[in-house]
């Protein structure tokens with residue numbers, strides 16, 4: 001499909017229609033791309049829900065919520081560490097002191113949490129969003145979790161009479177800042193349509209993949225591939241240097257050939273300098289590999305490359321690199 005680049009966020013797509021199904025696959029899906037959408041971007045105020053909640057203001061949640069505010073949305077925020085709400089409050093966001101209160105005061109609530117455990121606590125815990133949900137309300141979880149966890153959220157949220165959409169994102173810090181994320185959604189199709197104007201503020205394309213669990217699975221497969229690509233690239237850089245080559249030249253050679261990838265072009269130069277400014281924390285990449293291994297286990301699919309890659313990220317974590325960018329995995333090889 002050659003369409004969505006995380007690292008070249010403004011790369012245009014080759015698709016020329018708004019919404020269609022592709023080749024026959026087990027699950028038919030829809031894709032909608034901002035650049036070709038019949039709706040003009042910058043949605044009209046009437047298209048937007050009256051009030052939007054945002055839970056989890058880390059590397060991703062913060063710029064995503066900022067983009068909603070910049071687009072004129074009425075946003076209410078919560079984050080475990082309150083200080084991360086300050087930039088949003090200074091942009092006129094409202095603040096509530098629990099996920100429950102945010103959900104109770106908003107039409108639609110987005111959640112962008114670190115992992116299945118934190119996302120579960122925020123959605124279904126003691127002061128979790130589900131406590132504030134009810135008929136007419138919507139919950140959109142954009143965190144990267146496994147499908148089973150997502151199904152659990154769905155049950156909890158639906159039990160209150162509210163609607164649930166799973167919508168993890170491809171794309172990192174810069175695409176989040178630029179409103180160029182790729183949403184991998186599944187769940188309530190009416191909510192998908194209703195949330196579309198908001199997803200289009202934060203992203204450049206959105207896929208609707210059917211039943212809850214499919215968005216999570218797609219996200220985990222993508223990140224499994226990405227984690228292995230990065231580990232293999234790191235091995236190449238280290239080996240090239242060991243045999244007396246200039247790793248910067250390797251980056252250039254790769255950039256001109258069939259295995260070129262925006263990720264290598266963006267991360268390579270800083271990896272050569274042993275610098276890993278965090279866009280995607282290494283601990284989250286290892287979490288995604290762990291969850292992808294669970295997904296593969298559930299269908300007895302061997303994924304030996306991902307299994308070995310996961311071990312390497314675990315070594316990197318044991319060297320204290322959890323909060324560095326995932327490209328710091330190269331340090332585990334040195």
Ligand SMILES: NC(=O)C1=CN([C@@H]2O[C@H](COP(=O)(O)OP(=O)(O)OC[C@H]3O[C@@H](n4cnc5c(N)ncnc54)[C@H](OP(=O)(O)O)[C@@H]3O)[C@@H](O)[C@H]2O)C=CC1
Nearest residue numbers: 056057058059060080081113114118144171172279280284
């Ligand atoms: N960074 C990236 O490039 C991308 C990340 N993702 C995924 O998005 C999600 C968020 O990533 P990112 O923003 O980078 O991560 P961060 O680590 O920057 O942010 C994590 C967020 O989760 C909150 N959190 C963590 N533990 C708890 C807890 N026990 N209870 C309540 N809140 C908690 C943090 O709160 P606090 O501030 O208090 O720590 C913070 O708001 C992850 O699932 C990640 O895999 C998806 C695409 C790209």
Ligand SMILES: O=CCCC(=O)O
Nearest residue numbers: 006170171172223280
């Ligand atoms: O989950 C993180 C993905 C990062 C990216 O797509 O660049």
